[in-house]
Amino acid sequence: MAKIKKGDTVEVISGDARFSDQPGRGVRGTVQWVTPKSDRVVVSGINVVKKHQRAVRAGRTQVQAGIIEFEAPIHISNVMLVCPRCDERTRVGYTWLEDGRKVRLCKQCGEIID
Numbered sequence: 250m251a252k253i254k255k256g257d258t259v260e261v262i263s264g265d266a267r268f269s270d271q272p273g274r275g276v277r278g279t280v281q282w283v284t285p286k287s288d289r290v291v292v293s294g295i296n297v298v299k300k301h302q303r304a305v306r307a308g309r310t311q312v313q314a315g316i317i318e319f320e321a322p323i324h325i326s327n328v329m330l331v332c333p334r335c336d337e338r339t340r341v342g343y344t345w346l347e348d349g350r351k352v353r354l355c356k357q358c359g360e361i362i363d
């Protein structure tokens with residue numbers, strides 16, 4: 250079971266300078282998608298890279314030259330889940346509901362995070 254899912258709020262804990270423009274606190278964002286092997290995540294507003302696009306003509310299609318900005322995936326070990334209840338970044342635990350369903354658990358406050 251994945252520790253991080255699409256739609257989660259996560260905090261970036263990497264020491265990379267790009268991620269630490271808010272002193273004393275990691276940058277937070279929402280998970281846009283998780284790669285199929287679930288070892289990388291794309292987080293809104295995090296790790297935005299600029300790519301210079303040259304003008305390309307392929308048949309009738311003309312691609313404008315310019316700078317494209319997009320969010321590059323970051324490794325899942327560089328983010329921690331932010332608990333929606335206690336608003337702290339937390340380790341993820343697991344528990345089972347009465348109906349047998351496995352769910353995630355905030356190890357800080359015990360909140361169940363589905």
Ligand SMILES: [Zn+2]
Pocket residue numbers: 332333334335336337339355356357358359360
């Ligand atoms: Zn919590």
